[in-house]
Amino acid sequence: MTMSASGSKNRSPLAGNLRGYWRQSRRPLASLAFVLPLLAVYEIGVLALGPSAVRNGADVWLRQLLDLIGLGSYFLLPVLTLAALLAWHHTTHDRWRLSAGVLYGMAVESALLGFVLLGMAHAQGSLLQLSGVTPPSLSIVYRFHVAQFLGTLVGFFGAGIYEEVMFRLLLVPPVGALIGMLGGSPKTRIVGAVVITSLAFSAAHYVGPYGDTFDAFSFVFRFLAGGFFALLFVYRGFGIATGAHALYDILVGMQL
Numbered sequence: 001m002t003m004s005a006s007g008s009k010n011r012s013p014l015a016g017n018l019r020g021y022w023r024q025s026r027r028p029l030a031s032l033a034f035v036l037p038l039l040a041v042y043e044i045g046v047l048a049l050g051p052s053a054v055r056n057g058a059d060v061w062l063r064q065l066l067d068l069i070g071l072g073s074y075f076l077l078p079v080l081t082l083a084a085l086l087a088w089h090h091t092t093h094d095r096w097r098l099s100a101g102v103l104y105g106m107a108v109e110s111a112l113l114g115f116v117l118l119g120m121a122h123a124q125g126s127l128l129q130l131s132g133v134t135p136p137s138l139s140i141v142y143r144f145h146v147a148q149f150l151g152t153l154v155g156f157f158g159a160g161i162y163e164e165v166m167f168r169l170l171l172v173p174p175v176g177a178l179i180g181m182l183g184g185s186p187k188t189r190i191v192g193a194v195v196i197t198s199l200a201f202s203a204a205h206y207v208g209p210y211g212d213t214f215d216a217f218s219f220v221f222r223f224l225a226g227g228f229f230a231l232l233f234v235y236r237g238f239g240i241a242t243g244a245h246a247l248y249d250i251l252v253g254m255q256l
Contacts, residue, residue, distance in 0.1 A: 024102045028089035031239030034106050038157050045154035054155030058162040110243025117248045160246025167201040168233040198226030
């Protein structure tokens, strides 16, 4: 008993704090608080910049879907996004309290993960160069005036939010549930949902009049990026996935 008590007293406070942060940052309430400023920047930026703003494709598709069912109010999409996170948190029966330190930690973690994905992009490009293939650039070159630069920057926030809403928040859980209904094990549900939604995420970048020209390099990387974000969504929550996605897009836009 003495040894057990001593071991408990000697337990690292840092380890306890990290475990607490790991759990708290996955909560839907933390995701809502973390994403809210990004959502405000995007929605207000789009309205303020007008034609100079770059509206994200997933945003357009989600609004078109709402229009089809007669719910075309402009602010309904962001309201529904926040409402979904509130409802999700309510189903967890967890407390309605959140530490500011958790949000700061989520910002740091998202930044680090954004750099990790950027490193993956550079690594894939380096492998292609070693094989004698010149990979296309994923960067955006800013050769226009300030308003257009800000419009593109605002668009990066929209991509981080609404692509995560569409391909992770709205697709990963039902796809996983469907695989479970078909007899898939918990591991199979996760793997299947990650692969299927990542394929959809990558393919969506080549759809429509403003879609990119298909290229094997960018398709494979976007599939891997989709898997990266899907795993973050499953294991780290919607907020971390959104923050990492937005920051990665900004880093690519800055040609880092």
